[in-house]
Each structure stands twice: as C-alpha cells, then as structure tokens.
Amino acid sequence: MRRTLLGTLAVSLITLASFGGANNAVPPKQRQAELVLGYTKNPIVKPKLAFVTNGVADFWVIAQRGAEQAGVDSGAIVTVHMPAEGIADQKRIMEDLVAQGVKGIAVSPIDPANELEILDQIAGRTLLITQDSDAPASARLAYIGLDNYDAGRMAGKLVKEALPSGGEIAIFVGRLEQDNAFRRRQGVMDEIFDRARDDTRIENPNTPITIGKYTVLKTLTDQFDRTKAKANVEDMMSANPNLGCVVGLFAYNPVLALEALKSGGKIGKIKVVGFDEAPETLAGIRDGSVQGTVVQDPYNYGYRSIQMLNAVCLGKPDALPKSGFIDIPAVTVTPANVDAFEADLKKKLAGNASGNSAGDTAK
Amino acid sequence: MKKILGITGIFLAIVIATSILSPNFLTAYNIENLLRRTSLFGILSIGVGFVILTAGIDLSIGGVVCLAGILTPYLLTQMGWSAPETVAVILLMSVAIGFLQGGLVAFGRIQPFLVTLCGLLIFRGIARGVTMDQTQGFQGKFAELRWIGNGRISIPGVEEFSLPAPVLSLIIIAILSMIFLNCTVWGRWMKAVGRSPSAARYSGIPVARLQILAYSICSLLSGFGGLLFVCDVGSAQPSDFGNFYELYAIAAAVLGGYRLSGGEGSVVGVIIGAAVMQVLRNAIVLVSWLPYTAEFAVIGLVILIGVLADEFLRRYAANRARTQVKGTS
Numbered sequence: 290m291r292r293t294l295l296g297t298l299a300v301s302l303i304t305l306a307s308f309g310g311a312n313n314a315v316p317p318k319q320r321q322a323e324l325v326l327g328y329t330k331n332p333i334v335k336p337k338l339a340f341v342t343n344g345v346a347d348f349w350v351i352a353q354r355g356a357e358q359a360g361v362d363s364g365a366i367v368t369v370h371m372p373a374e375g376i377a378d379q380k381r382i383m384e385d386l387v388a389q390g391v392k393g394i395a396v397s398p399i400d401p402a403n404e405l406e407i408l409d410q411i412a413g414r415t416l417l418i419t420q421d422s423d424a425p426a427s428a429r430l431a432y433i434g435l436d437n438y439d440a441g442r443m444a445g446k447l448v449k450e451a452l453p454s455g456g457e458i459a460i461f462v463g464r465l466e467q468d469n470a471f472r473r474r475q476g477v478m479d480e481i482f483d484r485a486r487d488d489t490r491i492e493n494p495n496t497p498i499t500i501g502k503y504t505v506l507k508t509l510t511d512q513f514d515r516t517k518a519k520a521n522v523e524d525m526m527s528a529n530p531n532l533g534c535v536v537g538l539f540a541y542n543p544v545l546a547l548e549a550l551k552s553g554g555k556i557g558k559i560k561v562v563g564f565d566e567a568p569e570t571l572a573g574i575r576d577g578s579v580q581g582t583v584v585q586d587p588y589n590y591g592y593r594s595i596q597m598l599n600a601v602c603l604g605k606p607d608a609l610p611k612s613g614f615i616d617i618p619a620v621t622v623t624p625a626n627v628d629a630f631e632a633d634l635k636k637k638l639a640g641n642a643s644g645n646s647a648g649d650t651a652k
Numbered sequence: 653m654k655k656i657l658g659i660t661g662i663f664l665a666i667v668i669a670t671s672i673l674s675p676n677f678l679t680a681y682n683i684e685n686l687l688r689r690t691s692l693f694g695i696l697s698i699g700v701g702f703v704i705l706t707a708g709i710d711l712s713i714g715g716v717v718c719l720a721g722i723l724t725p726y727l728l729t730q731m732g733w734s735a736p737e738t739v740a741v742i743l744l745m746s747v748a749i750g751f752l753q754g755g756l757v758a759f760g761r762i763q764p765f766l767v768t769l770c771g772l773l774i775f776r777g778i779a780r781g782v783t784m785d786q787t788q789g790f791q792g793k794f795a796e797l798r799w800i801g802n803g804r805i806s807i808p809g810v811e812e813f814s815l816p817a818p819v820l821s822l823i824i825i826a827i828l829s830m831i832f833l834n835c836t837v838w839g840r841w842m843k844a845v846g847r848s849p850s851a852a853r854y855s856g857i858p859v860a861r862l863q864i865l866a867y868s869i870c871s872l873l874s875g876f877g878g879l880l881f882v883c884d885v886g887s888a889q890p891s892d893f894g895n896f897y898e899l900y901a902i903a904a905a906v907l908g909g910y911r912l913s914g915g916e917g918s919v920v921g922v923i924i925g926a927a928v929m930q931v932l933r934n935a936i937v938l939v940s941w942l943p944y945t946a947e948f949a950v951i952g953l954v955i956l957i958g959v960l961a962d963e964f965l966r967r968y969a970a971n972r973a974r975t976q977v978k979g980t981s
Contacts (some may be wrong), residue, residue, distance in 0.1 A: 345785045345891035371785060373891040389896040495943045507944050509937065515885045517933075520689060524937035527682040528674065541889070548886050553681060554803055559827070569887070622698065 317412040317428035325414055325430070325606050332604035335364050336392035338595055341382055342371045343397040343422060343467070344513075346585050348540055348565055352421075352428060354638060355591030356395075365375035367601040369591075376400055380407045387414045392602050395433070395594035401458075401468050416598055420590045422469045423614075430601070433593050433615045435585055437469040438486065440619040441476020443583045444562050447621065448481055448534050451560035451580040455502025456533030459525045461546065463513045464541045473538045473564065478505055506532070515545055524551035532559055538563035544581065547573055566622070566634060572626045581623040584630070588637045589617050655909035656921035658962030662907075663924050664694035666954065680812040682938070684804065684928055689814035692801075692880055695822055696897060697904035698829055699873030701922050702866040706834075707846045707914025708757060708764040710867065712771030712966050713874045713901050715779075716749055717894030720878030722779040725788040725888065728797075735797040739879065746875025747868050749775070755866030758860035766861040771896065780890040786890055789887030801883025818880050822923070825873065829919045842866060846914025874901075904929055907955065928955070 315323070340356040353369040360367030370386070372378035376399045386394060393416035398404045401424035411417055412428035423432040448458055460477065462470045470472040474494075479486060482500040492498065495506035506529060511518040522545060526532055535550075537543035543563025547570075550556045556578045563570045563582040573579030593615060600608030622630050671677045696713055702708045720742050727733040727741065749771065756767045790798060803817035833839035844852045845862050853859050877897075882888045906912060908921030909930060932951045936942045942950060 345780075345889065347787050350786060373780070495945060497940070503705075507937070507940075509944060514895060515887070515888065515893065516689075516692070516881055519885050520933070521687070521937065523685045524682075524934055527676045527679060527685065527934075528938045528940065530676070541887070544789075544887060545885060548802075548884075552804075567787075568791065569789065 315413065316462040317409040320413045321428050321430055325601055325609070328602050329604040329606055333392060333602045335366055336599060336602040337366045337368075337390065338393045338598045338602075339386045339391045339395070340367065340369045340420075340591055340594060341379060341386070341394060341396040341506045343379070343399045344375075345371045345373050345587035346540060347567070348585075351634070351638060352587035352591035355588035355593075356595045357591070359592045359595035359599070363596060363599040365595055365602075367595055372399075376404060376407075379404075382619070383407070383411050387411060389414055393417070395420045395598060397590075398468075400466060401425075401427070416601055418594060418597060420594045421585075421587070422467065425613075429613075431597065431609050431613050431615060433590055433597065433617065435617055435619050437472035438476040438479075440564070440583050440585070441473035441478075442480040442539075442622050443476075443619055444473065444536060444564065445480025447562040447581040447583070447623075448477065448536060448560075451562060452503070452533045453611075457504045457506055457529055457531050458534045458536060459506045459520055459522075459529070459532060460494075460508040460536045460538065461518065461542045462508065462510055462537070463518075463542070465508060465510050470538055474508060477536055477538075481505060481634075482616040511542075513541075515541060518542060518545040519549050522546045523553065526550075526555065526559070527555055534562060537561070540567050540570075540598065543567065543573070544569040545578060545580060550578070567632070571622070571627055571631055574622060574624055577624070581621055583619050584622050585619050586617045593617065602645045655916070656918050656924060658958070658965070659907055659909065659921055659924050659928065661962070662926050662955070662958035663931070665958070666928060666935065670931065670935040670939065674935070674940075676933070676940055682934070684814065684816050686927070687819050688884065689801075689930045689934075690923065690927040691816065691818035691822035692884065692958065693897075693900055693904060694923045695818075695825055695853070695873050695880065696877045696901035697908070697922045697926045698822075698825055698919055699870040699877070700898070700901045701829075701905045701908075701917050701919065702842070703764070703870045704902070704910045704912060705842055705846045705914060705917050706863050706866045707849065708863065708866065709902070709912070710753070710768045710870045710874075710899050711772055712749070712753065712768040712775060713877075713898035714894040714896060715772040715775030716746060716871050716874035717878035717881060717897050718888070718890060719775040719779045720746060720875040721882035721888045721893050722783055722788050722890050724879050724882050725790050726783055728794055729788070729791055735794060739797070742875055742879055743872060746871045749875070750868035750871025751864060755869065757867065758863040772903055776890065779893075783890050785890055787887055787889045787972030788882075798883040798886070802879045802886075818884070821876070821880065826923060827920050833919065838862065838865070843915050846916070848915075849884060865950075900926075900929060907959075928958075942964060 324562050349371055356367050356369055370382045379399055383394060394411060395418045397420055398408060399529060405427055408424050408427040417429045417430045418431045418433060420433045460474055468470045481503045497504055497506045509521040511521055522535060537546050543561050544567045546561050549560055561573065561578060561579045566584045569580050570579055574581060597608050677680060700710050700713060724738060724742055727738040742867050753767050753771055757764045800817055804814035805817060806814045841857045842862050844857055845859050849859055878894060904925035905922050908918060908925030910917035932954055934942055936947050936950055
C-alpha cells in the first residue's frame with residue numbers, strides 16, 4: 290500500500306515538473322533573445338554577474354582582476370568562481386549561480402562538446418557568454434577570447450625560428466580533450482609543416498609525423514600533475530636523443546620543461562617554446578633558455594565579459610558582436626618585448642588598470 | 653622473502669622487456685630519472701605500509717603531500733622563513749597531522765577510511781585557502797634546499813652516472829623502517845595489532861599507542877615526500893599537487909606484499925612495487941609503438957597479468973607440495 294502511494298506521488302511530481310518548468314519549453318537560443326529584449330524594455334542597474342573559469346590557475350587570477358575591475362567601473366556586482374574538480378564542479382557552480390539569481394554568466398567551458406546540454410540549460414535561465422574557450426553549438430550569446438588555432442600558429446613560428454634547419458619537436462599539454470589545447474596543437478603543427486588550416490584534420494597524438502625537415506614526435510599529457518609533466522619531458526629526452534625543441538601548450542608546461550632540461554644539462558641545447566606568462570617562462574626568455582611564449586590577455590577576458598553582460602542588462606544589446614565573436618588576439622613575447630610585457634602585467638595585477646579596448650577587434 | 657618473489661619477478665620481466673624494446677631505457681640519464689621517481693613515490697609507500705600493517709588505511713597522503721609541498725615554497729618565499737625553520741615546521745606539522753588522525757582512529761573509534769578521507773579534503777583545502785589558489789614556487793632561489801629533491805651525487809670513478817639525491821633519503825628511511833619492524837619489540841607488536849587487534853589487546857600490547865605511531869610515521873613520510881616532490885619540480889599548484897598520490901602509494905604497498913587486512917608486509921617489496929609503477933609509466937613513453945594515450949590501460953593490464961601469474965605459480969607450487977606429501981606417505 291505504502292509503495293503504491295509513494296509511486297503515485299513520484300509520478301505526479303515528475304508530471305508536475307515537466308509541465309511546471311516554463312523555461313524548458315522555450316529553446317535556449319530563443320530564451321536568450323527574449324532575455325536580451327526584456328532588458329531593453331526593463332533595464333537593470335547593478336546586476337549580479339558571474340565569471341566562471343575552467344579550473345584553478347594563475348592565468349585566471351589575472352582574469353579575475355579584470356572582471357573585478359569591470360565590476361568597479363560599471364557598477365555590476367561581480368563574483369568569480371574557479372571550479373577545481375572538472376566538469377561536474379563547473380556544472381554545480383553554474384546551477385548554484387542561477388539559483389542565486391545572477392543575471393549573466395561568462396564561462397570557459399571545460400569540454401564544449403559534452404557540456405552542450407549543461408550550457409543550454411543555463412542559457413535557458415540567464416544570459417550566457419563564453420570566454421577563453423568557445424562552445425559554438427550552444428545557445429551562448431557571444432564568445433570573447435582568441436582563436437586558439439591562430440595562437441598555435443604563432444607558437445609554430447617560434448619553433449621554426451628556434452630550429453631553422455629542421456629537427457625533432459615534442460609537444461606537452463595538461464589535457465588534450467580541451468578545445469583550446471586541441472586547436473593550439475593543430476596550429477603549431479600546421480605552421481611547422483607549412484599547411485593551410487583544415488578544421489577537420491585530426492592527428493593522432495601517439496604517432497610521430499615527419500614532413501620536410503621537421504618531425505613532430507608524440508604529444509604527451511599530464512592531467513595537471515606536475516611531477517608527471519616533468520617526467521614526460523625527461524622521458525622524451527631519453528627516448529629521443531635528437532630532440533631539438535619542446536613546446537608546452539599550458540602555462541606550467543614550459544616551466545616544467547625548463548626543470549627537466551636543467552637537471553638533464555640540456556638548457557640552451559633543446560629549445561623551449563611556451564604559452565602564457567609564468568614568471569619562470571618570462572625569466573627563461575630573459576636568460577635565453579626559452580625561445581619565446583605566446584600570451585593571451587586574460588585580464589581583458591574578464592574585463593570585456595563583465596562589460597558586455599552589464600551593457601546587455603542596461604538595455605544596450607548593441608554591445609553584442611554581430612558575428613558572436615570578440616577577438617582578443619594573442620601576443621608573442623620574446624627577448625625584445627619581455628620587459629615591457631612584464632611591467633604591464635604587474636600594473637594589471639596591482640589593480641590600477643582598466644580594460645583595453647583599443648588593441649582588439651570585433652570580428 | 654617468498655612474499656616479494658612475485659613482485660620482483662614482475663619487475664625484472666618489465667625491465668628486461670623494456671630494455672629489449674627501447675635502446676634508450678638503460679641509459680644513465682633514464683636510470684637516474686627512474687631512481688629519483690621511485691625514491692619519491694617509494695617514501696610515500698613505505699609510510700602507508702605502517703598504517704596498512706595495523707589494518708588501517710591512510711587516504712590523506714595526497715592532501716599532506718599537497719600541504720607540505722605548497723607550504724614549503726610559501727613559507728620560504730612569501731613569509732621569508734629560513735630553510736631550517738621551514739623544514740622543521742613542515743615535519744612537525746606532518747607528525748601532528750598523523751598524531752591527530754591516529755588518535756581519532758584509536759581513541760575516537762572512527763573508521764580510518766573516514767578519518768583520513770576527511771583529512772584528504774581538509775589538508776588540500778587548507779593549502780588552497782592559505783595560498784588563495786596561487787601557484788607557489790621557489791622563484792629560482794633555495795638551490796641548497798632543493799638539492800634534497802633534485803640534486804645528484806657524483807660517484808668517484810663513474811663519469812656518466814650520478815646518484816639522485818632522493819635515493820639517499822629512501823635508503824635511510826628504508827633501513828630505519830626495516831630495523832623498527834624486524835628488530836624491535838614495537839615493530840613486532842605492530843604486526844600483531846594488524847593480525848588480530850583484540851588478541852593483541854588481551855596480550856597487553858598498547859594497541860592505541862601503536863596505531864597512533866603508525867599514522868604519525870605515515871604522515872611524517874607523506875610530509876617529507878611532499879617536501880621532496882616540490883624540491884624536485886620547483887613549483888606547486890594547490891588544486892592539483894599530489895592528486896591521487898595516496899592511491900599510487902597504497903598500490904605500491906599492496907603490490908609489494910602488504911595485505912590490506914593487516915599484519916603482513918615487506919619494506920623491500922614496497923620499494924620494488926613503487927619501481928614497477930614508475931618503470932611502466934616510463935616504458936610507455938620510451939617504447940614508441942605503445943599508445944601513450946592508453947597509458948593507464950597498459951599499466952593496469954601488465955600489473956593484473958603479473959599478479960595472476962604470481963597467484964597461479966603459488967597455487968601450482970602448493971599443489972605440487974601436497975601431491976609430494978601424499979606420494980611419500
């Protein structure tokens with residue numbers, strides 16, 4: 290008897306839920322448009338906005354400063370969240386934010402292809418933009434960031450400068466399933482091999498590829514374990530005595546490569562090309578052990594994301610780019626500009642800079 | 653001795669196979685790397701061995717590695733402490749962690765799994781909170797301290813090869829552990845506690861004190877391991893430093909002959925167990941046709957085959973012994 294009662298209760302609850310969730314009936318894309326339109330009629334000042342990262346990193350601390358500064362400049366109430374345990378954690382945080390009633394979220398999706406459902410659920414309830422890493426198939430209003438493929442090509446140029454007469458190259462990264470890692474790697478390889486862009490090209494990270502005078506050996510991942518990241522470089526040095534250049538796609542990869550080269554006595558003999566602006570990488574550029582690094586502009590990811598969401602809440606939909614993409618291009622840092630770059634970075638971290646909208650273009 | 657025969661066989665088989673498949677495996681540089689990694693992980697495994705011996709478990713190892721690994725550069729660079737002060741505080745803190753956890757297990761009668769699982773969360777949480785999730789590094793300084801993790805000791809007469817410094821720590825810790833376990837009353841008592849806690853208690857063995865001692869040693873070695881790890885790699889990020897290291901440590905201990913039900917184990921076996929894990933990971937990169945992305949599958953498969961072969965041989969030997977006894981009677 291009791292079981293039947295419970296069953297009836299459960300069925301009626303499920304039925305209620307499926308009818309009751311009005312938001313579920315409207316497709317997320319349409320819901321986003323409705324939200325934007327709603328704010329043009331009834332603007333909200335000092336909206337609650339959230340900036341959600343894809344993990345915990347120093348890179349995101351710079352973005353956090355940008356987002357917070359935009360909050361100060363625009364009057365929005367900004368919170369920054371860094372999920373430490375992957376996709377499930379990111380989902381939980383966004384759901385909690387929606388429950389809290391935030392008016393907009395700028396997120397860096399961890400795995401866009403598999404996170405589509407989550408993103409669309411969020412987009413059904415609040416303004417959603419992506420930053421740093423895009424999810425083009427989702428209902429997000431816009432993407433603020435760089436084209437990681439182009440950034441990869443910039444790193445590929447540095448590799449060619451490091452090894453003008455050719456050689457063996459190994460690539461190291463935390464996780465390859467992340468969209469930005471995958472595109473960076475493809476960009477690096479296409480530039481090294483002088484190939485045109487082909488987004489359908491997928492190359493096995495386990496097999497070495499030789500075209501012309503360059504060989505790209507395996508691509509090794511470390512799941513953000515630093516001991517493993519260092520061991521990967523050491524093992525590739527053991528396996529390939531002719532290794533000429535290592536490319537680190539995530540901020541800590543060039544740092545750990547330098548540690549491995551140092552203990553192996555190969556500093557300067559094996560070239561290092563990196564991404565992002567870890568202090569050790571910048572020091573390496575200064576002392577010549579690093580060829581160069583390709584840096585993003587996380588400060589402006591934070592600043593522009595909040596600025597855009599705030600503008601929409603204030604009833605200014607023109608802040609959204611027509612193409613859905615705001616390009617904040619990467620910069621190559623070499624011995625020539627490392628000092629200027631570091632001075633600018635310090636200023637931003639100290640919190641007395643504001644967003645720079647002169648250097649980027651809406652595509 | 654019999655206990656470690658199986659794991660030694662697996663180890664030798666992997667070493668021989670890899671050296672045939674990759675000409676770069678037995679180079680001085682690669683062996684140095686393997687010795688260093690085995691020492692680092694081996695120290696954690698020896699530590700958890702003490703707890704497993706008393707039929708307990710310590711899941712907080714990764715958290716303690718993280719806290720020690722984060723606090724070392726933090727205290728040195730952010731707080732401006734000296735190296736001896738920092739090391740002393742890290743080691744004292746580690747012992748205190750073990751003392752507390754052991755106390756909760758022994759006197760609070762809380763399951764070790766729960767106590768140390770909470771520890772895992774708490775210590776990583778503290779590391780993240782103290783540093784506000786910022787990566788901590790030595791900023792190119794403190795080379796003398798970092799020597800214990802990344803240093804190399806040249807051997808007179810040998811040019812190519814130097815001994816990685818962590819090997820020294822491992823040898824000292826291993827010898828002290830063996831003396832404690834095999835030559836002291838406390839060591840024998842600890843084994844007795846694992847075999848049957850109630851029997852041990854009735855025999856007048858101070859069970860609670862031994863449990864606390866086991867957890868204290870384990871946390872001390874985890875903290876010391878964390879110190880060595882960060883000295884080796886130079887920087888640490890609180891959210892992922894030492895993630896899953898408790899599982900690597902427990903796996904090496906069990907591979908090396910420790911029974912999770914307690915009472916049995918060998919320090920040499922644990923070191924070989926740790927070496928098996930490190931050599932396998934190394935082999936996957938060195939042998940070019942092994943798919944790197946299937947790393948964990950290869951490690952799991954090789955260990956499983958090895959353990960099965962070991963078990964099969966043991967049963968075969970036992971059967972033969974039995975039939976021989978029948979034949980003679």
